[in-house]
Amino acid sequence: MSDAAMGTGDNPYLRDPPTEFDPAEELDAATARAQAAALREAVRFHDRRYYVDADPVIDDRTYDRLFERLRRLEEAFDLDAADSPTRRVGGEPLDELPTVEHVAPMLSIDSSGDPEEVRAFDRRVRDGLDDAGLDTDVTYLCEPKFDGISVELVYEDGRLKRAATRGDGVEGDDITANIRTVGSIPQRLRGEPPERLAVRGELFMPRGPFSEYNSERVAEGKEPFANPRNAVAGTVRQLDPSTVAERPLDCFFFDVLASSAEFETHSEQVRRLPEWGLKTSLRVAHVDDIGAALDYRDRLLDDRDDLSYEVDGAVVKLDDRRSCEALGATSRAPRWAFAYKFPPRTEETTVRQIAVQVGRTGRLTPVAMLDPVEVGGVTVSRATLHNPDQIADLGVDVGDRVEIQRAGDVIPYVEAVTEPGSDDHFQFPDHCPACDSAVERDGPNAFCTGGLACPTQLQRAVEHYAARSGLDIEGLGEKNVQQLIDEGLVERIPDLYDLTVEGLADLEGWGETSAENLVRELEAAMEPPLADFLAAIGVPEVGPTTATSLARHFGTLDAVMAASTAELEGVDDVGPIVAEEIHEFFRSERNRAVVDALRERGVEPRAAETETGTELEGLTFVFTGSLDGYTRSEAQELVERHGGNATSSVSGNTDYLVAGANPGVSKQDDAEANDVPILDQAAFETLLADRGVETEG
Template sequence: MSHCEESNPYLRDPPLEFEPVEALSATEAERQVELLRAAIREHDHRYYIEADPLIADRVYDLLFERLRELEAAFDLVDPDSPTQRVGGEPVDELETVQHTAPMLSIDQSGDVEAVREFDERVRRELRVEGFDPDTGYVCEPKFDGISLEAVYEDGRLVRAATRGDGREGDDVTAQARRIRSLPQRLRGEPPARLAVRGEVFMPKDGFRDLNRRRLKRGDEPFANPRNATAGTIRQLDPSVVADRPLDCFVYGLLAHDDPDRERPPTQWAELEAFEEWGFNVDARAERVDDIEAAIDYREALMADREDLNYEIDGVVIKVDDIAACEALGNTARSTRSAFAYKFPARTEVTTITDIVVQVGRTGRLTPVALLEPVQVGGVTVSRATLHNPGEIESLGVDVGDTVRVLRAGDVIPYIEEVVEDESGSTFDFPDSCPVCGSPVERDGPLAFCPGGLACESQLERAIEHYVSREGLDIEGLGPERISQLREAGLLDSLADLYRLDVDDLVELEGWGEKSAQNLVDEIDATREPPLDDFLSALSIPEVGAATAGELAAEFGSLAAFIDADPDELEAVDDVGPIVAAKIRDFFDTPENRAALDELLAAGVDPQSVDAAAAENAALDGQTFVFTGSLSVSRSDAQDLVEAHGANATGSVSGNTDYLVVGENPGQRKREDADANDVEVVDEAGFADLLVDHGIDWPPEA
């Protein structure tokens, strides 16, 4: 810890009685912000990497809130601030970026003889290249997560990307900033430019907690931590990433550029340097002298596998000497200096006692096999997913069959094969939803309940979406409160939102007169929503905010939209045959129409689009795409042009009129603009264009 850190009052026994914000000068506020940021970064490192916190969680929360308060009051928000880990503007899409160096794969096998053959080849080729053939190895767990490149300049995180095809990956910088164990600013004396490779993963305990919360909300659980990690790191809304328990181990150096500092000479020295710079490095890594010791390492790690709080599926064995690694070289897709010694799959045989069908939030029906309890990889397994009706038909499985269960991770295990066909039959998948009775619809191997808003299993999530920012933006109704209201019998339909009253709410735990009145007022304010917001809020399949806006502009009123035939729907930009069919199916389903009619009867009156006003809009017929950071959020920029008759879309096409480019723009959109001869303007040019149409920039807050 540096002298500056030692003198920081917010590290140990911090004062928690702060001066009023209004009593501070700008200079005093800046100094306090600087100290709070340094302290919180140290506390994050102690908590998430060293597992040795200096202060209690409650104290940390108070320091964090003080920092956020000062940043807001004195306009001191900085992208590197710890407060920026917990929010962020959603992005339209993930841009493609080129890696600083190829992120290669490695050869792998679960056969010990393949490992010894790897060692023989390494020693033979090193001898030819003039290196000591008896070089040592570094052994590490093979993490079952998502590979990530993180690039730092002058110690600051400037970019993060998924592995992709090894040469290019998705830019997930905004998402990676929300991973607490991945430092935004490095410690010590890192090189001027540094790119590292790590593995993003979700700890087992965090995964279980996340799935419990999803099930409580009516969402489908993630199948395993890797799927949860992949789905999270690619979220377009960084705040979702901040709310999920991602972690990251760093294990490889992709680029090291500094005239004053040499690259570490060995893999082991790299790991030590990573720790000095503040990265999370797995303590299970070891340096061994020969391949037999590496094989022993794998056996010992496999024995401890179930005790780890993260999923691994083998070990990685790497030649330690970096110069020797470079001499060994690479193939087109993999490095010759490393090998993955995989673990065997975890399987056991047991009997199916029943098969139940669960209904997810999208209406997807998932069959789950209930099993005679069996130990698989040290864990008692009593149920396994059968995925979908197509999987059942492929396996030919039914109640009473003896099956092989595979557990490849901390997952709901799945059926690998039928060992004994005791039933002599295949499970008869239901023709109707087990929850609401709606006739089941098939889409290839999948099955869906079309009950929509009338299906209890889908309703709670539909309510959450209706009140969310993507819907009608009703504050004060998060998932926990929605669950509370449903358990109390106050929220059995979307229309019940408009029947809530203060007297009923104050009877519930955690509600006061003020909070109850605020919620009722918030809901009342949405009784006359703009048509596009209302359509977006209804959870119509494939209809998000942009499509809802185009539909509202095209049809003008809810009545006209509801009665539109597929050909009329397909005439709308971005609405093809599949989307048109899903819209028609949604409104042709009696249960959905009944739920909609109930909303209208409860006093909800979506406001029709004024066709004349739209016709006279200053930007009528023009289409804008935004990329990079502007002086205001991109959503505000999109709202502004749409308010004046333009379309704001997320991707560049031949129909795009302008690509507006801010700071750190995505390369893909610029390339698409060049390919489609779309005019590219920076923010200043965009402002001039708006002024020419009588529109002020930036928009008022």
């Protein structure tokens, strides 16, 4: 069929497609648009046959020619389309991964490897349904518990609008550009999907392609990934989509988070998803009772090594969705689902060396260096020994024959000594192997007392200082920080503020623009909020929440540093152990020297407001979506600073839900169910103004 015949009859590129084309420059615009549309439809069809159905109807060479023709037409006639399959080759690198709110919570699942715990789950389900006056003669849907990364995909009118990581279950990183490169994920749904559909899937790397990809990394002199899950985690947050496109990612879908269509059962969801081009596992099964669910897991365990992807158990879900809604969820997990885990994989090998690694907080972790051994399809050459007490309890030493387990198929650890190679156990050092500072014990754990001056802690400390949860300094990722340390430009955190454009621009891989950007970012971080600074400098047990409480209570950095243990215990979220950690941190001369050096370079945290007003006293707010002019956390702080409460979920005690741009659906549904007024940003700021609260939004 000639190019001129495009646009009439059936699509010629679906079956036995022609691969000889007229030169693109000889086509008129209308013919090019029609051919590109047909090729997009055909490539999507062949993607489905290959990735979802595992039943391709053309060979790879023919597919490549169709794909290349489509890309050539789009380039020649500027026919770019957001959902074109050609987007899979990547796109422009991103500056960052913004945070987005999920349309519905992405909860964890309670789990156990004990069958009695699974039976107890079944009893809780039946008791809960009985209390709700519902039928207790239940059935379950069973599916593999995939060992990958959970993602949320949102489709509107059948087109992929957004993709996000699970994050904390409420918010995640926006990875839309990266997800568009994954061949098994459709950018446009097939058939007649719901107008609005949010689905949960598991992004994974199949075993075979993972092994091949790791071999390529080794050949290129790069460090191989420890396991497929780590490979996916390291891939999905790449800022360059073309890098993601080169890696063999795949995805299974298993849950509908939100939809404009109704589903009576989880089984119905699983049946419908493939109709729209969303790949599901063939190992899903509907069972009549919990005994059959236990049998399902045991069969899956028997077949585990024959699967092309990693699984670490079976998920058991109550099938009827109305019953699921009646049971509800805790703050972290649904009451209607349970994961029956596989036992850890075990093998034996020999300990050749025991190394002691230094973490960001100074914690010393002993690691056994092993003769490589394959444990469940993954080559393991090192395993954690946890702490000095664990070494003594195991009696482990260099030369011992040991049993290795992989907990949750991720973290290898030494389970037992099966054949001692000596009469003693490894003697834990009493000085830090990196800086020779004294080692102190805290219960079973050991810590280097070198603090921020310990060189091995330096890279982790700098990365933490610049991370989003710290001062959010762009351009100080792992690779750049390591380079700055290797070049001798950064020997401790204050050295960051001595960096110059000229000195950075001379480094390999840097240019004047990237150097100017980093120096500008550092200058912008000279007067950080006190809470951000406290979270950034690595005080043990002090994350963003505790840092905010400290800032509000004490107001200034000097007040925090001078606080006694008793005064620290008077802060919300700070107990005796955390208070002692904070007090010891600032009592350390080395840590104080680092803080002093930062101040000498002009870093001065802004004082926090310590007085709480009463303008919003008695009112409870929940926020969803993004606000113009300030972040959601800043809005929450504003409310609390004026005597109100800001919570994360809507309940009958909530007075207002404030909905910004791209709000979450579940919070709005909860607000309507509880008769909670929903305010847009303008109405929220009007309410604040009426009560005498000023905003800068």
